[in-house]
Amino acid sequence: EVQLVESGGGLVKPGGSLRLSCAASGFAFSTYTMNWVRQAPGKGLEWVSSITSRSSYIYSADSVKGRFTISRDNAKDSLYLQMNSLRVEDTAVYYCAREDLAGAFDFWGQGTLVTVSS
Amino acid sequence: SSELTQDPAVSVALGQTVRITCQGDSLRSNYASWYQQKPGQAPVLVISGKNNRPSGIPDRFSGSNSGNTASLTIAGAQAEDEADYYCNSRDSSGNHYVFGTGTKVTVL
Numbered sequence: 001e002v003q004l005v006e007s008g009g010g011l012v013k014p015g016g017s018l019r020l021s022c023a024a025s026g027f028a029f030s031t032y033t034m035n036w037v038r039q040a041p042g043k044g045l046e047w048v049s050s051i052t053s054r055s056s057y058i059y060s061a062d063s064v065k066g067r068f069t070i071s072r073d074n075a076k077d078s079l080y081l082q083m084n085s086l087r088v089e090d091t092a093v094y095y096c097a098r099e100d101l102a103g104a105f106d107f108w109g110q111g112t113l114v115t116v117s118s
Numbered sequence: 119s120s121e122l123t124q125d126p127a128v129s130v131a132l133g134q135t136v137r138i139t140c141q142g143d144s145l146r147s148n149y150a151s152w153y154q155q156k157p158g159q160a161p162v163l164v165i166s167g168k169n170n171r172p173s174g175i176p177d178r179f180s181g182s183n184s185g186n187t188a189s190l191t192i193a194g195a196q197a198e199d200e201a202d203y204y205c206n207s208r209d210s211s212g213n214h215y216v217f218g219t220g221t222k223v224t225v226l
Contacts (some may be wrong), residue, residue: 035215037161045153045161045204047215059213063197078150095160103208104151111160 002026002107004096016086016116019116022079022096022109030054030074033099036081038092039111046092049081050099064090086116120144120209122218129224130195140188140205140218148207150188150218152181156201164203165190192223200225 008020015020022034048068049060058070062113069082093113097105122142130136140150149168153161162174165181178193188207192199205218 037217044220045155045206045217047206047217048214057213061214099162099165102149102170104163104174105153105161105206105220106166108160108162112169 002098004098004107004109005010006094006096006109008092009114011115011117012086013118014086014088014116016070017084018080018086018114020083020094020096020114021114022081024077024096024098027098027107032082034070034072034079034080035078035105036068036070037095037097037105037108038090038114039095040089040092043092048094051079083114086114088116090114093117102105108110120214120216122150122205122207124189124203124205124214124218124221126219127222127224129226130192131226133194135191135193136223138190138203138205138221138223140190141186142215142218143186144207144209145183145186145188148212149183149208150181150205150207152188152190153204153206153209154199154201155204158223161222172177177210181210195223195225197225199223 003025034078035050051070093111095111098107100106152165155161169181
């Protein structure tokens, strides 16, 4: 059974940092592109960042570029999101999602809540 | 433009058919995927590619594409189909993704 479990969310002050983790199991993690997607309270989904299977290609939304860094450790079946210079508008539930060959996000974690507030 | 536009809300009578649309320039060269999200839950993929349903998704869900518009059809809507639905696709660059604005489906 495919499982994605996010962790690392919490309350942080504006300008602070946080590192999210996503532990994968039940599939060959090292062969899949992975993504982070976020959802602000009461709002829609927003794609954040993606990383290919061997970390060869990394892409990020303009809203987080230069502040957030996606990475992975295939030996540990884990995905990460380092978030620096956090802003109030970064408050959201952050989901990790597996990307299939067609570019669809076929499995999602349950999400971890990040709250940026003074 | 990299935006995907959806109607904010639609309603459908129990057992009837509803179609949700998603419009955007990126859909002229990319298929849309569709996700169902119920309150407090993570999104679930219901349609991908040309019209592919993941295992466990009922066959009352189907997808289609024409020009800059993608559509999700629920034929014979059930009470459990009440949810928010989002489309997404690659953007015009092919390297980023964009989500639609979301459609709240109410089953009456």
